[in-house]
Amino acid sequence: MAKILLEVSNLLKSYGAIKATQDLxxxxxxxxxxxxxGPNGAGKTTLVNQLxxxxxxxxxxxxxxxQEITRLKDYQRARLGIARSFQITHIFSNLTVAENMAxxxxxxxxxxxxxxxxxLKSKSVRQNLDHSLARVxxxxxxxxxxxxxxxxxxxxxxxxMALVGNPELLILDEPMAGMGSGGTVELSKLIASLKGSVxxxxxxxxxxxxxxxxxxxxxxxxxxxxxTDSPDKVRKNxxxxxxxxxxxxxx
Amino acid sequence: xxxxxxxxFCITVVAIILAxxxxxxxxxxxxxxxSLFSRVLIYAIAAVSLDLLLGFSGMISLGHAAFVGxxxxxxxxxxxxxxxxxxxxxxxxxxxxSENGLIVIPLAVLVSAIFALIIxxxxxxxxxxxxxxxxxxxxxxxxxxxxxxxxxxxxxGLSLYSRSTLPGLDLGNDLQFYYxxxxxxxxxxxxxxxxxxxxxxxxxxxxxxxxxxINALGINSYFYKLVCFVIAGAGAGLAGALLANxxxxxxxxxxxxxxxxxxxxxVLLGGLGTLFGPVLGAAVFLxxxxxxxxYTEHWMLYLGPFLIFVVIFAKxxxxxxxxxxxxxxx
Numbered sequence: 129m130a131k132i133l134l135e136v137s138n139l140l141k142s143y144g145a146i147k148a149t150q151d152l153x154x155x156x157x158x159x160x161x162x163x164x165x166g167p168n169g170a171g172k173t174t175l176v177n178q179l180x181x182x183x184x185x186x187x188x189x190x191x192x193x194x195q196e197i198t199r200l201k202d203y204q205r206a207r208l209g210i211a212r213s214f215q216i217t218h219i220f221s222n223l224t225v226a227e228n229m230a231x232x233x234x235x236x237x238x239x240x241x242x243x244x245x246x247x248l249k250s251k252s253v254r255q256n257l258d259h260s261l262a263r264v265x266x267x268x269x270x271x272x273x274x275x276x277x278x279x280x281x282x283x284x285x286x287x288x289m290a291l292v293g294n295p296e297l298l299i300l301d302e303p304m305a306g307m308g309s310g311g312t313v314e315l316s317k318l319i320a321s322l323k324g325s326v327x328x329x330x331x332x333x334x335x336x337x338x339x340x341x342x343x344x345x346x347x348x349x350x351x352x353x354x355x356t357d358s359p360d361k362v363r364k365n366x367x368x369x370x371x372x373x374x375x376x377x378x379x
Numbered sequence: 380x381x382x383x384x385x386x387x388f389c390i391t392v393v394a395i396i397l398a399x400x401x402x403x404x405x406x407x408x409x410x411x412x413x414s415l416f417s418r419v420l421i422y423a424i425a426a427v428s429l430d431l432l433l434g435f436s437g438m439i440s441l442g443h444a445a446f447v448g449x450x451x452x453x454x455x456x457x458x459x460x461x462x463x464x465x466x467x468x469x470x471x472x473x474x475x476x477s478e479n480g481l482i483v484i485p486l487a488v489l490v491s492a493i494f495a496l497i498i499x500x501x502x503x504x505x506x507x508x509x510x511x512x513x514x515x516x517x518x519x520x521x522x523x524x525x526x527x528x529x530x531x532x533x534x535x536g537l538s539l540y541s542r543s544t545l546p547g548l549d550l551g552n553d554l555q556f557y558y559x560x561x562x563x564x565x566x567x568x569x570x571x572x573x574x575x576x577x578x579x580x581x582x583x584x585x586x587x588x589x590x591x592x593i594n595a596l597g598i599n600s601y602f603y604k605l606v607c608f609v610i611a612g613a614g615a616g617l618a619g620a621l622l623a624n625x626x627x628x629x630x631x632x633x634x635x636x637x638x639x640x641x642x643x644x645x646v647l648l649g650g651l652g653t654l655f656g657p658v659l660g661a662a663v664f665l666x667x668x669x670x671x672x673x674y675t676e677h678w679m680l681y682l683g684p685f686l687i688f689v690v691i692f693a694k695x696x697x698x699x700x701x702x703x704x705x706x707x708x709x
Contacts, residue, residue: 180595182591182595201594201599202591202594202595203594203595203596203597203598203599204597206594206595206596206597207597211595212595214591214592214595218589218591218592218595219589219592220581220584220585220588220589220592221588221589222584222585222587222588223581223584223585223588227581227585228585230578230581231581231582231585231593231596232596234578234581234582235596235597235598236597240578240579240582240598240603241578241579241606242577242578242579243573243574243577243579243580244573244574244577245573245577245578246573246576246577247576247577247578247580247581250578289596
């Protein structure tokens with residue numbers, strides 16, 4: 129049995145009367161692509177934000193590589209190897225594509241209190257910039273300001289930045305959101321190519337993508353993990369069908 | 380025209396004008412312009428340092444004048460003790476006053492930086508509107524502290540009988556003083572340009588755009604913003620030290636929030652986030668103040684609409700009008 133990379137136990141988070149996360153348990157195995165699905169408002173992003181340290185749970189614990197990280201801050205978790213992309217594109221639109229990537233590269237190589245040399249000329253950037261951009265097909269856009277990229281390219285940049293420094297756990301929060309079908313195929317290919325080398329928690333609405341990529345699927349409803357199993361079993365499960373997939377189970 | 384060429388062309392023209400201005404002024408017997416433009420250069424240093432906060436790191440500080448004032452008072456207080464031949468303090472070690480520019484000017488920069496570190500450490504725990512208000516509050520606290528400091532003149536301020544001394548230079552000579560300011564402005568601009576394009580610079584610029592993403596990359600943005608705040612405070616301290624020398628007078632007015640506001644206007648007028656823009660902004664602001672004030676004491680009435688016009692129609696201020704094209708960080 130594969131090693132558990134991330135374990136969540138009895139997680140609870142409420143906003144007033146609304147329980148966004150209820151007594152949630154989850155195990156993510158190393159090397160898996162673990163999909164997280166659920167209807168709108170099921171608490172997917174709330175859960176992701178608790179895993180990355182953007183917000184803190186009311187109770188419950190989170191373990192990463194058997195180490196408790198429940199109270200670690202976002203930047204501390206990032207240093208442990210948990211990288212994320214955001215549901216709403218979070219790139220630095222005032223910087224160029226190359227500078228965006230350089231920031232991600234520099235973040236992985238010590239401190240950034242270098243005041244003099246151009247950011248694109250440091251050793252680690254020169255060594256890693258080209259292939260980091262090539263990995264997400266953006267090498268021809270390097271000098272362009274990130275705000276001028278197309279929507280799909282912004283998502284590619286965002287995933288590319290999360291991949292820099294070879295994180296062990298990559299959390300992708302709806303990477304396909306708002307993308308055309310061409311972009312979806314491109315990004316699916318990219319995610320598939322990462323399979324095995326990095327553990328991925330994939331929050332995604334597009335069922336085709338989920339069922340073709342995932343090793344495990346967790347169904348979240350009202351902040352609860354109602355079912356976790358292989359994609360095949362999830363597709364066939366009655367409870368999941370009524371709760372989430374609804375009538376049209378041909379997805 | 381190639382935008383990059385246009386940019387360097389404009390910068391070169393401005394640099395040449397500033398370099399020959401005092402010679403031309405002397406030749407035409409208008410020495411008065413030398414001291415007016417010395418003031419422009421000094422305010423430009425302060426405005427560029429503020430642009431590091433407003434234009435590059437997204438920290439809207441309304442207390443920047445405090446660091447100008449502190450820099451000026453360091454020069455003023457050391458001069459006072461030197462003139463009175465009375466040590467500044469005796470415990471735990473004796474510190475004498477000084478008129479030596481090699482001591483007091485770096486010291487002014489250092490003390491401003493230390494104050495920026497203290498104020499920044501506390502202020503940067505807040506964001507947005509709260510940050511604006513807390514920087515304003517700190518600056519006003521320092522302002523009232525100096526108002527009540529009777530030993531150093533209180534509200535009336537301190538007069539210096541002469542400018543600081545520097546080996547090989549006579550700062551009492553307006554021409555030499557002007558060129559000192561010009562060289563320091565050029566050095567500061569060069570440093571600031573390198574800074575915003577450095578590793579540190581992209582962290583700070585990225586953080587102003589999206590702080591959460593910076594933290595998600597594993598960078599604690601707080602310390603980067605703090606260091607940027609300290610660098611900007613040090614730049615303002617340098618401007619303050621020069622200003623004390625230029626006017627041979629320091630007063631709490633240098634710390635008043637209205638000066639912070641004027642510096643902010645210079646940055647906006649010249650072009651937010653452009654570094655060279657605030658130099659233009661400082662020049663236009665002070666020249667308009669000077670010449671409009673000759674005709675009317677209500678000169679602000681004319682400056683106001685002009686500022687509104689520039690801010691609405693020129694997105695990157697006067698710098699944008701001259702250089703045009705995409706924002707390229709100085």
